[in-house]
Amino acid sequence: MTELSAHLPQFQHGQLTENFPDNHLSNTNDNSERRRHDNSERRRNDNPESETNGQPHNSTQQVVEQDEEEDEELTLKYGAKHVIMLFVPVTLCMVVVVATIKSVSFYTRKDGQLIYTPFTEETETVGQRALNSILNAAIMISVIIVMTILLVVLYKYRCYKVIHGWLIISSLLLLFFFSFIYLGEVFKTYNVAMDYITVALMIWNFGVVGMICIHWKGPLRLQQAYLIMISALMALVFIKYLPEWTAWLILAVISVYDLVAVLCPKGPLRMLVETAQERNETLFPALIYSSTMIWLVNMAEEDPEAQRKASKNSTYDKQAPANQTQNEDAEADDGGFSQEWQQQRDNRIGPIESTPESRAAVQALPSHSQTSEDPEERGVKLGLGDFIFYSVLVGKASATASGDWNTTLACFVAILIGLCLTLLLLAIFKKALPALPISITFGLVFYFATDNLVQPFMDQLAFHQFYI
Amino acid sequence: MGAAVFFGLAGIAFGPALALVLLTVAAEPLRVIVLVAGAFFWLVSLLLASLIWFISVHLSDREDAKLQYGLLIFGAAVSVLLQEAFRFAYFKLLKKADQGLALISEDGRSPISLRQMAYVSGLSFGIISGVFSVINILVDSIGPGIVGIHGDSPYYFITSAFLTMALVLLHTFWGVIFFDACEKRRYWCLGLVVATHLLTSGLTFLNPWYEASLVPIFIITLCMGLWAFVTAGGSFRNILKCLSCKQEDDSRVMMYSALQVPLED
Numbered sequence: 031m032t033e034l035s036a037h038l039p040q041f042q043h044g045q046l047t048e049n050f051p052d053n054h055l056s057n058t059n060d061n062s063e064r065r066r067h068d069n070s071e072r073r074r075n076d077n078p079e080s081e082t083n084g085q086p087h088n089s090t091q092q093v094v095e096q097d098e099e100e101d102e103e104l105t106l107k108y109g110a111k112h113v114i115m116l117f118v119p120v121t122l123c124m125v126v127v128v129a130t131i132k133s134v135s136f137y138t139r140k141d142g143q144l145i146y147t148p149f150t151e152e153t154e155t156v157g158q159r160a161l162n163s164i165l166n167a168a169i170m171i172s173v174i175i176v177m178t179i180l181l182v183v184l185y186k187y188r189c190y191k192v193i194h195g196w197l198i199i200s201s202l203l204l205l206f207f208f209s210f211i212y213l214g215e216v217f218k219t220y221n222v223a224m225d226y227i228t229v230a231l232m233i234w235n236f237g238v239v240g241m242i243c244i245h246w247k248g249p250l251r252l253q254q255a256y257l258i259m260i261s262a263l264m265a266l267v268f269i270k271y272l273p274e275w276t277a278w279l280i281l282a283v284i285s286v287y288d289l290v291a292v293l294c295p296k297g298p299l300r301m302l303v304e305t306a307q308e309r310n311e312t313l314f315p316a317l318i319y320s321s322t323m324i325w326l327v328n329m330a331e332e333d334p335e336a337q338r339k340a341s342k343n344s345t346y347d348k349q350a351p352a353n354q355t356q357n358e359d360a361e362a363d364d365g366g367f368s369q370e371w372q373q374q375r376d377n378r379i380g381p382i383e384s385t386p387e388s389r390a391a392v393q394a395l396p397s398h399s400q401t402s403e404d405p406e407e408r409g410v411k412l413g414l415g416d417f418i419f420y421s422v423l424v425g426k427a428s429a430t431a432s433g434d435w436n437t438t439l440a441c442f443v444a445i446l447i448g449l450c451l452t453l454l455l456l457a458i459f460k461k462a463l464p465a466l467p468i469s470i471t472f473g474l475v476f477y478f479a480t481d482n483l484v485q486p487f488m489d490q491l492a493f494h495q496f497y498i
Numbered sequence: 499m500g501a502a503v504f505f506g507l508a509g510i511a512f513g514p515a516l517a518l519v520l521l522t523v524a525a526e527p528l529r530v531i532v533l534v535a536g537a538f539f540w541l542v543s544l545l546l547a548s549l550i551w552f553i554s555v556h557l558s559d560r561e562d563a564k565l566q567y568g569l570l571i572f573g574a575a576v577s578v579l580l581q582e583a584f585r586f587a588y589f590k591l592l593k594k595a596d597q598g599l600a601l602i603s604e605d606g607r608s609p610i611s612l613r614q615m616a617y618v619s620g621l622s623f624g625i626i627s628g629v630f631s632v633i634n635i636l637v638d639s640i641g642p643g644i645v646g647i648h649g650d651s652p653y654y655f656i657t658s659a660f661l662t663m664a665l666v667l668l669h670t671f672w673g674v675i676f677f678d679a680c681e682k683r684r685y686w687c688l689g690l691v692v693a694t695h696l697l698t699s700g701l702t703f704l705n706p707w708y709e710a711s712l713v714p715i716f717i718i719t720l721c722m723g724l725w726a727f728v729t730a731g732g733s734f735r736n737i738l739k740c741l742s743c744k745q746e747d748d749s750r751v752m753m754y755s756a757l758q759v760p761l762e763d
Contacts, residue, residue, distance in 0.1 A: 110527035110528045110531055111527045113527060113531055114527040114530055114531075117530070117534075434634060434637070435633045435634055435637060436630055436633065436634065439626075439629060439630070439633070440541055443534060443537045443538050443541055443626070444538070444541075446534050447534060447535060447538045450531060450534065450535070476541065476545075479545050479548075479549075480541075480545070482552075483545065483548040483549050483552045484544055484545060484548040484630075486548075486552065487544075487547070487548040487551050487552065487573060488548075488630060488631070488634075490570055491570070491574065491631075492631070492634065492635060494570065494703075494705070495654065495657070495658065495661075495702065495705040495706065496570070496571075496574055496699070496702050496703055496705070497631055497661055497662075497665055497698070497699060497702040498544075498547075498574045498577040498578055498581070498627070498631075498699050
């Protein structure tokens with residue numbers, strides 16, 4: 031168990047903190063939104079942020095003037111589709127977690143706790159238990175904060191190799207070790223006789239294909255499936271090893287932390303994003319769920335060659351007029367930005383700038399022709415940390431609630447509505463938003479309310495077979 | 499007991515709902531969002547009703563069985579009234595959303611009509627209401643046990659499933675009627691919807707005298723279904739037209755051929 035926990039800091043860091051940048055929702059929106067932002071940006075030239083974000087290509091601005099209302103309509107029409115594009119994976123992840131919790135008893139058995147939550151909850155008095163859980167939550171959150179700051183520091187001092195190694199070790203751990211444990215427990219539950227050689231073959235294939243899909247290239251659906259699976263696995267680990275009160279407290283505190291870290295000017299995630307912007311670089315793409323593949327000239331989300339190629343391409347546009355970016359880094363700074371940087375900036379800052387697709391298309395084609403991509407192909411991104419914490423909430427609800435399925439379903443609906451509201455806010459405010467606070471708040475409220483108020487009521491009604 | 503009972507009951511209770519969702523709601527993102535939001539509204543109404551019941555129970559004498567029974571009936575009535583109140587609130591929200599969608603659309607019409615939203619919202623209330631009523635019973639039916647061994651009715655499961663099916667359909671119909679009544683400001687329709695809801699809930703208090711509860715509830719469901727059908731613009735002619743599978747002339751086609759005429763001249 032200690033070995034497991036020893037790896038967890040890296041993993042956790044890899045998952046959670048790296049995802050904090052990814053805990054925002056972002057819209058890789060279509061041209062019309064970009065144009066709309068171009069229009070609004072020209073009006074908002076006093077906004078200092080817009081300057082560091084870089085200005086769109088001037089010719090594209092002129093070429094693509096469009097009515098703002100049309101853009102808004104497109105946004106909302108495609109907004110509903112984007113909401114569904116996120117509903118489905120979130121639902122799938124939760125279904126996997128709940129199905130596992132209900133069938134495999136391993137994940138509800140108490141087998142000790144993580145080293146981050148050293149205080150036990152098996153105490154004599156309620157007060158002691160409350161105190162212990164508060165201390166546990168405090169320790170866990172400080173670990174997360176320290177890891178995030180460490181990540182920001184590493185990023186600031188350009189220790190990319192360390193970060194990439196960290197990410198790879200985390201995904202290796204998840205894809206091989208945790209899935210091996212999961213498979214073993216599923217076999218034990220259904221009493222399936224299995225030999226080690228078959229298991230080794232299965233885990234090897236699963237893991238290697240997963241590494242390739244997640245870190246390199248792969249079919250979109252397969253990549254999405256793998257991301258959902260690793261989120262579910264991580265959520266199951268949390269559900270197993272976090273004691274009850276600690277888990278709820280951690281969920282509450284993490285949503286507050288997410289809110290603070292993403293929206294406050296001095297938040298670590300915001301600083302991370304700004305540093306990435308200054309360097310026109312991409313940030314850790316491996317841990318974001320993306321609903322569409324971005325078909326670009328230099329696709330590969332993580333390919334360092336592509337990054338270099340992209341930055342080389344961007345230098346072609348040095349002559350681009352109206353480059354108002356004020357950046358110290360003059361060579362990388364020009365009218366065109368690397369596609370990964372765009373993508374990442376869209377992730378962090380939200381859809382307030384031109385889209386990476388149109389950007390890269392413009393870079394690649396010096397004729398400034400418009401990208402002919404169908405706006406419906408734009409997708410939304412959601413960080414895997416969000417998947418994990420949503421699933422932790424619903425999984426814990428299904429594991430420990432006395433109302434059982436009623437509570438689980440209530441939490442599920444609450445989380446989906448929170449996600450819907452967050453996406454609506456994203457469409458309105460057009461900046462990176464934390465996806466955790468609204469959903470987790472609704473989820474927690476519904477959990478405690480359903481478990482304590484609704485369940486006795488429905489129970490009594492069902493006992494007498496009354497229907498309301 | 500066992501998987502057969504579980505699947506049978508689930509099919510009875512949620513078969514129509516599942517079919518309706520798969521055929522009419524699942525393909526359109528906006529309708530799915532309306533569905534989930536409707537479920538959320540119903541849940542909030544249930545929460546408030548449970549809160550009221552909980553407080554009333556805690557303020558009263560726990561030992562008095564008759565009082566508790568009375569409080570339960572009171573809680574159920576409050577819940578029905580709150581459900582209808584939240585249906586009205588949802589109507590208001592959807593009306594605003596409809597106006598917003600219409601404003602920003604290209605042709606001035608919103609991609610989803612208020613009637614469709616009425617139907618989907620009714621369906622969402624029905625599904626979540628049915629699920630909350632029956633899911634724990636369904637899950638229990640998988641496990642071992644004998645129904646009614648202590649003298650209760652052995653038909654508990656199957657009547658629960660049928661009641662749930664009726665409830666899902668009733669909520670759908672009430673949704674259509676309610677929204678239409680709110681649109682046209684026919685308050686007597688609203689009152690009638692609330693009254694039938696109270697009546698339905700009241701009839702279930704007659705359980706396990708199933709002849710007195712199930713049969714009237716199904717009659718009410720049929721009546722509501724016809725009323726909703728007429729409200730939504732249906733008529734005998736429509737049914738005949740639908741059944742005869744005749745291709746209707748599309749107005750666009752007419753216009754296209756009209757456009758072509760000058761060229762041929």
